[in-house]
Amino acid sequence: MENDRVQFKVVNDTDTDLIIIHEPEAIEFSLHRKKNIMVEYNAFKDSILLSISTQNNSAYLQIWDGDDTNYRVLQNGKDVFSDL
DSSP: OTTOEEEEEEEOOSSSOEEEEEETTTEEEEEOTTOEEEEEEETTTOOEEEEEEEETTEEEEEEEEOTTOOOEEEETTEETTTTO
């Protein structure tokens, strides 16, 4: 179970960019309309919390992670937060 990875897809079907926020660092990534990302993590080891909101005609997806959590947000196979 140590290597059991779970992936789920987030598709932006809005008319504007969807702002993906890596919390608590508050680092943002703009997911352009009609594009998608994959969120990948170990379901037996890692813990994440998703928060979806709108503000000023913009949509936001916040990803909060637990201690020692190692998750990736991939677009076209590249981790968009790899510089963390």
